[in-house]
Amino acid sequence: MSAHARRIGAHLTRRARWRWSEIAFWLAIVALIVLFPSRDALINEILVSGLFALSLDLILGLAGVVSLGQAAFYGSGAYATAILASQGYNDPTFLLLVGGIVGGVLALVTAPLLLRGSDLTRLMVTMGVALMLGELANRNAWLTGGADGLEFEMRPVLGLFPIGFTGQRNAAIYSLVVLFLLFVLARRVKQSPFGLSLSAVRENRLRAGALGIATHRRLIGVYALSGAFAGVAGALLAETTQIASLDLFDFHRSADVLLMLIIGGAGYLYGGVIGAALFIVLRDVISAATPQYWEFWIGLLLVVLVLSGRDRLSSLVERTRRMILPNTARPEVPK
Amino acid sequence: MLTILLDGVAYGMLLFVLACGLSVTLGLMNFINLAHGAFAMLGGYVTALLMNRIGAPFLATLPLAFIVPALVGVALERTLYRRLYGASPLDQVLFTIGLVLMAMPVANYWLGDSPQQIHLPAWLQGRIEFAGVGIGYYRLFLIVICGAIAAGLQIFLVRTRFGARLRAAVDDPRVASGLGVDVDLLFAVTFAVGSGLAGLGGALAADVVGGIDPAFPLKFMVTFLIVVSIGGSNGILGALVGALLIGVLDVAGKYYVPSIGAFIIYFVMVATLIVRPQGLFAKGDGR
Numbered sequence: 001m002s003a004h005a006r007r008i009g010a011h012l013t014r015r016a017r018w019r020w021s022e023i024a025f026w027l028a029i030v031a032l033i034v035l036f037p038s039r040d041a042l043i044n045e046i047l048v049s050g051l052f053a054l055s056l057d058l059i060l061g062l063a064g065v066v067s068l069g070q071a072a073f074y075g076s077g078a079y080a081t082a083i084l085a086s087q088g089y090n091d092p093t094f095l096l097l098v099g100g101i102v103g104g105v106l107a108l109v110t111a112p113l114l115l116r117g118s119d120l121t122r123l124m125v126t127m128g129v130a131l132m133l134g135e136l137a138n139r140n141a142w143l144t145g146g147a148d149g150l151e152f153e154m155r156p157v158l159g160l161f162p163i164g165f166t167g168q169r170n171a172a173i174y175s176l177v178v179l180f181l182l183f184v185l186a187r188r189v190k191q192s193p194f195g196l197s198l199s200a201v202r203e204n205r206l207r208a209g210a211l212g213i214a215t216h217r218r219l220i221g222v223y224a225l226s227g228a229f230a231g232v233a234g235a236l237l238a239e240t241t242q243i244a245s246l247d248l249f250d251f252h253r254s255a256d257v258l259l260m261l262i263i264g265g266a267g268y269l270y271g272g273v274i275g276a277a278l279f280i281v282l283r284d285v286i287s288a289a290t291p292q293y294w295e296f297w298i299g300l301l302l303v304v305l306v307l308s309g310r311d312r313l314s315s316l317v318e319r320t321r322r323m324i325l326p327n328t329a330r331p332e333v334p335k
Numbered sequence: 336m337l338t339i340l341l342d343g344v345a346y347g348m349l350l351f352v353l354a355c356g357l358s359v360t361l362g363l364m365n366f367i368n369l370a371h372g373a374f375a376m377l378g379g380y381v382t383a384l385l386m387n388r389i390g391a392p393f394l395a396t397l398p399l400a401f402i403v404p405a406l407v408g409v410a411l412e413r414t415l416y417r418r419l420y421g422a423s424p425l426d427q428v429l430f431t432i433g434l435v436l437m438a439m440p441v442a443n444y445w446l447g448d449s450p451q452q453i454h455l456p457a458w459l460q461g462r463i464e465f466a467g468v469g470i471g472y473y474r475l476f477l478i479v480i481c482g483a484i485a486a487g488l489q490i491f492l493v494r495t496r497f498g499a500r501l502r503a504a505v506d507d508p509r510v511a512s513g514l515g516v517d518v519d520l521l522f523a524v525t526f527a528v529g530s531g532l533a534g535l536g537g538a539l540a541a542d543v544v545g546g547i548d549p550a551f552p553l554k555f556m557v558t559f560l561i562v563v564s565i566g567g568s569n570g571i572l573g574a575l576v577g578a579l580l581i582g583v584l585d586v587a588g589k590y591y592v593p594s595i596g597a598f599i600i601y602f603v604m605v606a607t608l609i610v611r612p613q614g615l616f617a618k619g620d621g622r
Contacts, residue, residue, distance in 0.1 A: 128608075299435070
């Protein structure tokens, strides 16, 4: 190995190391769960949405693919869980796996649709797939319960910890564990050669192809992975709330998760969780004051954010983040 | 059978008036305007309020349903939208979703969330039987009005100097501006007309969709986008074909196979985009 390659190797190893600030981030979440037992349902929602936003970060942040249809995988994961659970297969760990597989396979099947056309085509196709699935779920009420949704019972996690309305704290801890494990996986993927090649594809697809990266296969791969993450997030939501409803496929789910990721910042993996926390807390606070009009403030936030330049805001985030999490190189937000 | 076809055509024509502004904005500036439905809502509200509060006749309100959204459109275009030309599609989508999210609570705040009904004048109610085919007067009225608008726009685009400039700018804005076309001004005017048409469409649609309510921009945003992405961004013809296709398929689908509902139009969109990612009438397709 040449000295040059060794130096790059050492740089990548250094970059892959866990930093104290990252450990502190996760410990802080544990502390929140322990300190605010009355808020555990909200914390759980943040963690599940954070996982969902993380799944979007995999395609948007790492690969630069825009999507308005991430709810397709979220909803499918949740419904796969709900349907199996109402049939009596209600072991949470098993169902998470099922949700992940369903989301992943669905993404794998629909991924070729993403490879052609402009960003607008991609936005429309991803949105169309989610809406189609929602309509299917709506029309096959014998399976999905239709507009009433599907309620079911859950067995305790690992046969020990009951989750749901009687075990809000257990549910939050369970979600945290799942989120953390998948986060570690996403972090690993980002630093793997596969993840590095995705950065190349995001920065310049033509050039990445010329360098010998099989861009199409990489994009399909990461899209399937993202679908699997979203499927697990959906399964987790279904398990911890013990209901699956049609609005999981709604356009506003896909839009909300995009907003969360944008608010938190795309591309450095923590953005999803941070954005989900900000979005949900903001919604909670504003809708406590003006229940009907909270959307207005989110809209205003978005307009101001885009007009003042997302870059400027994310550079602010970046500077703060440097203070908190030094030395984690962060790729540019995709254009 | 023919009745359904005519109903579908009427709905399609309506969709065309609603969506053609979006199609031109998209073609001219590559701008993804998800807030287009908000202008349609504004037009619908103008008509509904004028009729319900001061008892203005339906036809007299229509010009205002065009003018008010057009003015609001040009004001927004000059102040906000223009900053985002050339921004990434993601930014445009976020910005316009933000506008929609703001427009809905504002409408809700001033007017409440119950739908504002439009009561059609007596001469537009009822049906006519013609050679065994029944059609509502209002449907017929829609086909005539919207057909006239489509024809008028097409003639305007093909025959006038402004139309020629616009087509040139849609085909290639850079070359057009190099040849002395004021693309900036062109776009402001087009944006105003597009917003105005959306408003007019909203006013005309109010009866068909059961009243205008604050959720209108979001409910129909998806439909507009489907029309535009199927038709492609090549101006009038693409939008017209896309709108008619979706209108007929939607009405026929809901009548013949109600069990799959709106599935059919989503399916048609995805299938179209798989075969032709730029839509049926893509830009630079060699007219």
